Amino acid sequence: MSRAYLPYGLLPFTAWVLTRAALLLWVSGVLTLGTLDVTVDVSVIYRGWYETLLTGTYPLDDVTWQYPPGAALAILSPALLPFLAYASAFYVLVLLCDALVLGLLLYAGRRPGIRVAGAWVWVVGVPLLGPTVYARYDLMVTAVAVAALLAGVRHPKVLGALAAFGALLKVWPTLVLVGVERGRRTRAAWSAAALTGAGLAVGFALWMPGAFAFLAFQRDRGTEIESLGALYFHLARHMGWEGRVELRYGSMEFLGPGVELVSALALGLAALALGWLLVWRLRARAFAAHTPAQAAFTAVLLFTTTSRVISPQYVVWLVGLAAVCLAFRGGGMVRPAVLVLVAAGVTVLEFPVYFAEVVASDAWGVALLFVRNGLLVAASLIAARRLWRETVPGAAAGVSAVPGDQPSRVLR
Template identity: 70%
Template structure:
């Protein structure tokens, strides 16, 4: 016991040093003190986000821009650099992204000190974020992920806070609504619903076009990094005469049969939702980590089946994997390791060798098969482990209520 206590300050020191060193490198990359290989990932902030900022300051959403595909509260993230008027827009955004990263790190570190928890989650965040390169600080997804991390870590003791944060996160980028899939307390769901209603109502009344993003999102095609895109990467070597073009804010395949693959992706997403609903109906063993394990699994499934798998989506998965590994009881260690491996491959396919991905050459296709294969393996493994840990074998009757309670730890969602 004395040895463990003596080592704890050293572990904290190591954790802090690695976080600081890796984040300094990310800042050097986005501020272009050091040039990261591949295309400039910061142009989204300096050009697209900055353009939206000018429109949003006028009191309306960018209704004429089909690349605006986000819920209304995303306006807050785009407008947030105005809080630092002494910096240019892009520089202020990078600083705020850095602070969101710091907030997530602090929350994971604090959570790891509580009984039944571990610092493994903080280490996943410390290692996983820099594996994705400067893209993390050049998109607002790290801000959304920080909100999601806070929501999940608040769930055990503060269900209303969790619900409110999940609802607010859903108004930032939709996917945090999946954080509630494994939550049993009605207060969390009510708080989320009230938050969504209030935020949506305020934006609907205050700014025209708050929900135009629904149409823009519906019309997207198959992005070149998605699972479905592998069909066309291979087909290009066998005479497929489609094109790769910038469309709806991402590089997509356009041409024969793309609509079929896009529809198939939507079908797979529906199938994933149906499986999650079935799981929720039959699951009976709820432990302290079940809610976070379910959230991680749900986001994995929806990421893998999406028509778009942008590199910044991996930030979500790293954050949720980190929360899972804060809990000693988690079943998600192997899926989390697969996500970290996918992050390493992701930074190679974008931005380092993105030109090869667009060209569908051997290197580009190999990287995509590797990255998407790792994500599929993570999603399937997570789903299997979630099911086995919460649903009793069909050969025997469901556990009685007393046995169910015995399976739970004192702190549950």
């Protein structure tokens, strides 16, 4: 049977089943990828938080708890499957969220102005990250952000409500609001986000004590060894730098001379990224159906790249947003999306396969970090340039939003 006569979505769904079966075999220990056990976060750390949360309080004495109060829902979610062990239930729920994203992208792909390419980005990009992507709750958060962007084309209030919910899971989904069209749609989305966020924040604060203790733990974080700024210290270690690597706040961080300065520079770069986004928002005029996805993708790229921490699971955020961008015809983010997919493949090499070499600042480990972080920097710059050229009047002659591609006319 030729491809033209295959049922819609059969090929991406088949590929999804095969790749996700491999991911489940990895996290279940049937298959191995390197010597590092990436499932410890679920079986030990998450399970420990689960037990604490069941007592009616957030993990106030655990500095590795660095998540907004809504993260408790993800940690407690395996209770929905009491017939399974905690870790197994968690993996099944992540699998269901993974399937939800695929379903949303395939469903959207049947609508005018949308295509199946976004589903393929998701199918391919997630397994490139290896078992880590199922052994963290970040895929669950990504599912919320994807749902927000796809629903927001027709229903800006739903986008706002989902963005607020996602922000209380892991902050970054707030950025899906940055590209909403000016005027009525912005007022609807942002007011829904404010009301939903305020209501949920109050609810979590009343639910259990310590809902916002994570803010102090985040403030005290240093420079994680996989971040952009960490590359300086990886090289400096070969030139007599007197610092060290230590497990702090749940990740491997550099400690020693110059670390505070580099951490401050990273915060400065993040502030510059925020400033650029504010300027873009003020000057942007040509909003199309794909603009919110483009803006969210660009914003998350910028803040991920400039972060003091670039954990491997962060890349799944970018894969999900890239998938939404490429779901739109004329979305214009093909090159940065491809760079993100390549970065995902390099990420699985630096963690978990060669993470020991990264920790030791060996040449191979440092090379992998240079490549991965370089790809993210390139993707950030290209995405920012493309977003600016498409939306800011006079930025580039002949480059504009797709004619007639208005939010109200897509996904009806």
